[in-house]
Amino acid sequence: MIRGRDGGSDWCMARNELIEERLTHSVIGAFYDVYNTLGYGFLEYLYKNALERELRARGHQVGREVYVIVTYKGEELGRQRIDLIVDERLIVEIKSTQDLHSAATRQIYNYLKATTIEVGLLFHFGPKPNFHRIIRRNPWRDPLDRPDSRSESSE
Numbered sequence: 001m002i003r004g005r006d007g008g009s010d011w012c013m014a015r016n017e018l019i020e021e022r023l024t025h026s027v028i029g030a031f032y033d034v035y036n037t038l039g040y041g042f043l044e045y046l047y048k049n050a051l052e053r054e055l056r057a058r059g060h061q062v063g064r065e066v067y068v069i070v071t072y073k074g075e076e077l078g079r080q081r082i083d084l085i086v087d088e089r090l091i092v093e094i095k096s097t098q099d100l101h102s103a104a105t106r107q108i109y110n111y112l113k114a115t116t117i118e119v120g121l122l123f124h125f126g127p128k129p130n131f132h133r134i135i136r137r138n139p140w141r142d143p144l145d146r147p148d149s150r151s152e153s154s155e
Contacts, residue, residue, distance in 0.1 A: 018133075019118055019119050019135060020089055020090055020118075020119045023086065023087060023089060023090055023119075024090065024119060024121060024133060026058055026060070027055065027060070027086055027090060027092065027121060028121065028131060029058075030051060030054040030055050030058060031051065031121075031123045031129070031131060032129060033054055034047060034050045034051050034054055034125075035125060035129040037050070038050060038125075040125060040126060040127050040128075042096060042125070043096060044094055044095065044096040044125075047094050047096055047123075047125045048064070048083060048084065048094050051084065051092070051094065051123070052064055052084065055084075055086060060086050060087050061086070061087050061088065062084055062085070062086055063082075063084065063085040063086075063088070064083075064084055065081050065082070065083065066081070066082045066084075066085050067079040067080065067081055067082075068080050068082060068111070068114045068115055069114070070114050080110075080111065080114055082111050082115075085117070088117075089117060089119070090117065090119050090120070090121065091108060091111050091112060091115070091117050091119070091120035091121070092120070092121050092122075092123065093107060093108050093111070093120065093121070093122045093123070094123050094125065095122065095123070095124045095125065095126070096124075096125040096126070097124075097126060098126060098127065099126070100122075100124045100126060100130065104122055104124075104132075105122055105132050105134055107122075108120035108121075108122050108132070108134040109134050109136055112134065112135075112136035113136060116138050117138075118135060118136055118137055118138050119133065119134070119135055120133075120134040120135075120136075121133055121134075122134065
Protein backbone atom coordinates (compact mmCIF):
# COMPACT_ATOMS: atom_id res chain seq x y z
CA MET A 1 0.00 0.00 0.00
CA ILE A 2 1.08 3.57 -0.64
CA ARG A 3 0.00 6.10 1.98
CA GLY A 4 -0.67 9.76 1.36
CA ARG A 5 -2.30 12.76 2.99
CA ASP A 6 -5.42 14.42 1.70
CA GLY A 7 -7.05 17.26 3.59
CA GLY A 8 -5.92 15.95 6.93
CA SER A 9 -7.12 12.37 6.45
CA ASP A 10 -5.09 9.34 5.42
CA TRP A 11 -5.92 7.44 2.28
CA CYS A 12 -4.38 4.33 0.77
CA MET A 13 -3.89 3.04 -2.75
CA ALA A 14 -3.82 -0.67 -3.44
CA ARG A 15 -0.93 -1.81 -5.64
CA ASN A 16 -3.32 -3.47 -8.08
CA GLU A 17 -4.91 -0.16 -9.09
CA LEU A 18 -3.80 1.08 -12.50
CA ILE A 19 -2.39 4.44 -13.52
CA GLU A 20 -5.14 6.36 -15.39
CA GLU A 21 -7.47 3.39 -14.93
CA ARG A 22 -10.73 5.17 -15.80
CA LEU A 23 -9.24 6.89 -18.83
CA THR A 24 -7.63 3.74 -20.25
CA HIS A 25 -10.83 1.76 -19.63
CA SER A 26 -12.83 4.27 -21.68
CA VAL A 27 -10.26 4.39 -24.50
CA ILE A 28 -9.95 0.59 -24.67
CA GLY A 29 -13.74 0.40 -24.88
CA ALA A 30 -13.65 2.85 -27.78
CA PHE A 31 -11.01 0.67 -29.51
CA TYR A 32 -13.28 -2.38 -29.29
CA ASP A 33 -16.29 -0.39 -30.53
CA VAL A 34 -14.30 0.71 -33.59
CA TYR A 35 -12.94 -2.79 -34.22
CA ASN A 36 -16.36 -4.41 -33.84
CA THR A 37 -17.85 -1.90 -36.29
CA LEU A 38 -15.11 -1.82 -38.95
CA GLY A 39 -13.45 -5.20 -38.50
CA TYR A 40 -10.03 -6.03 -39.92
CA GLY A 41 -8.41 -4.93 -43.15
CA PHE A 42 -8.62 -1.14 -43.41
CA LEU A 43 -5.70 1.27 -43.58
CA GLU A 44 -4.36 2.74 -40.34
CA TYR A 45 -5.58 6.28 -41.03
CA LEU A 46 -9.19 5.07 -41.25
CA TYR A 47 -8.94 3.44 -37.83
CA LYS A 48 -7.41 6.67 -36.47
CA ASN A 49 -10.31 8.68 -37.90
CA ALA A 50 -12.90 6.33 -36.42
CA LEU A 51 -11.18 6.11 -33.02
CA GLU A 52 -10.83 9.89 -32.83
CA ARG A 53 -14.57 10.29 -33.54
CA GLU A 54 -15.49 7.63 -30.98
CA LEU A 55 -13.29 9.22 -28.31
CA ARG A 56 -14.74 12.68 -28.93
CA ALA A 57 -18.26 11.21 -28.73
CA ARG A 58 -17.29 9.86 -25.30
CA GLY A 59 -16.28 13.35 -24.20
CA HIS A 60 -12.51 13.05 -24.53
CA GLN A 61 -10.13 15.70 -25.78
CA VAL A 62 -8.04 14.26 -28.63
CA GLY A 63 -4.80 15.56 -30.12
CA ARG A 64 -4.09 13.97 -33.50
CA GLU A 65 -0.60 13.45 -34.95
CA VAL A 66 1.01 15.50 -32.20
CA TYR A 67 4.72 16.25 -32.59
CA VAL A 68 7.07 16.06 -29.63
CA ILE A 69 10.67 17.23 -29.55
CA VAL A 70 13.34 14.60 -28.93
CA THR A 71 16.54 15.87 -27.31
CA TYR A 72 20.01 14.49 -26.71
CA LYS A 73 22.00 16.03 -23.85
CA GLY A 74 19.84 19.13 -24.01
CA GLU A 75 20.07 19.57 -27.79
CA GLU A 76 17.12 19.09 -30.09
CA LEU A 77 17.51 16.11 -32.41
CA GLY A 78 14.19 16.36 -34.16
CA ARG A 79 10.49 15.76 -33.81
CA GLN A 80 8.54 12.53 -33.39
CA ARG A 81 4.89 12.21 -34.37
CA ILE A 82 2.44 10.55 -31.97
CA ASP A 83 -0.82 9.17 -33.41
CA LEU A 84 -3.16 10.37 -30.64
CA ILE A 85 -2.91 11.99 -27.24
CA VAL A 86 -6.10 11.65 -25.19
CA ASP A 87 -7.00 14.17 -22.48
CA GLU A 88 -3.32 15.21 -22.44
CA ARG A 89 -2.64 12.14 -20.24
CA LEU A 90 -2.57 9.11 -22.54
CA ILE A 91 -0.61 8.25 -25.69
CA VAL A 92 -2.31 6.02 -28.27
CA GLU A 93 -0.49 4.34 -31.15
CA ILE A 94 -2.42 2.47 -33.84
CA LYS A 95 -1.21 -0.40 -36.01
CA SER A 96 -3.26 -2.18 -38.70
CA THR A 97 -0.82 -4.82 -39.91
CA GLN A 98 -1.34 -8.56 -40.32
CA ASP A 99 1.26 -9.25 -37.61
CA LEU A 100 2.34 -6.83 -34.90
CA HIS A 101 6.07 -6.14 -35.04
CA SER A 102 7.87 -6.96 -31.79
CA ALA A 103 9.35 -3.43 -31.61
CA ALA A 104 5.94 -1.73 -31.60
CA THR A 105 5.69 -1.57 -27.80
CA ARG A 106 9.17 -0.03 -27.64
CA GLN A 107 7.91 2.77 -29.89
CA ILE A 108 5.27 3.68 -27.27
CA TYR A 109 7.85 3.50 -24.49
CA ASN A 110 10.06 5.98 -26.37
CA TYR A 111 7.10 8.31 -26.84
CA LEU A 112 6.58 8.21 -23.08
CA LYS A 113 10.27 9.05 -22.57
CA ALA A 114 9.90 12.10 -24.84
CA THR A 115 6.90 13.45 -22.88
CA THR A 116 5.71 13.77 -19.29
CA ILE A 117 2.90 11.28 -20.00
CA GLU A 118 3.19 8.00 -18.10
CA VAL A 119 0.76 5.65 -19.88
CA GLY A 120 0.45 4.54 -23.48
CA LEU A 121 -1.83 2.16 -25.33
CA LEU A 122 -0.89 0.31 -28.49
CA PHE A 123 -3.93 -0.81 -30.47
CA HIS A 124 -3.51 -3.51 -33.08
CA PHE A 125 -6.34 -3.64 -35.60
CA GLY A 126 -5.14 -7.01 -36.87
CA PRO A 127 -7.01 -10.24 -37.66
CA LYS A 128 -7.88 -10.31 -33.94
CA PRO A 129 -8.14 -7.09 -31.91
CA ASN A 130 -5.29 -6.68 -29.45
CA PHE A 131 -3.90 -3.97 -27.23
CA HIS A 132 -0.85 -3.39 -25.04
CA ARG A 133 -0.65 -1.05 -22.04
CA ILE A 134 2.81 0.49 -21.55
CA ILE A 135 3.88 2.34 -18.40
CA ARG A 136 6.86 4.58 -17.85
CA ARG A 137 6.83 6.31 -14.50
CA ASN A 138 7.96 9.88 -14.86
CA PRO A 139 10.83 10.29 -12.37
CA TRP A 140 10.36 14.05 -11.96
CA ARG A 141 6.60 13.96 -11.25
CA ASP A 142 5.43 13.80 -7.65
CA PRO A 143 2.55 11.28 -7.44
CA LEU A 144 0.85 13.32 -4.72
CA ASP A 145 0.60 16.31 -7.08
CA ARG A 146 -1.45 14.41 -9.66
CA PRO A 147 -5.13 15.37 -9.86
CA ASP A 148 -6.29 11.75 -9.68
CA SER A 149 -3.51 10.39 -7.47
CA ARG A 150 -5.98 8.32 -5.46
CA SER A 151 -6.53 5.96 -8.38
CA GLU A 152 -2.85 5.48 -9.22
CA SER A 153 -0.08 3.34 -7.83
CA SER A 154 3.35 2.12 -8.78
CA GLU A 155 3.30 -0.88 -11.09
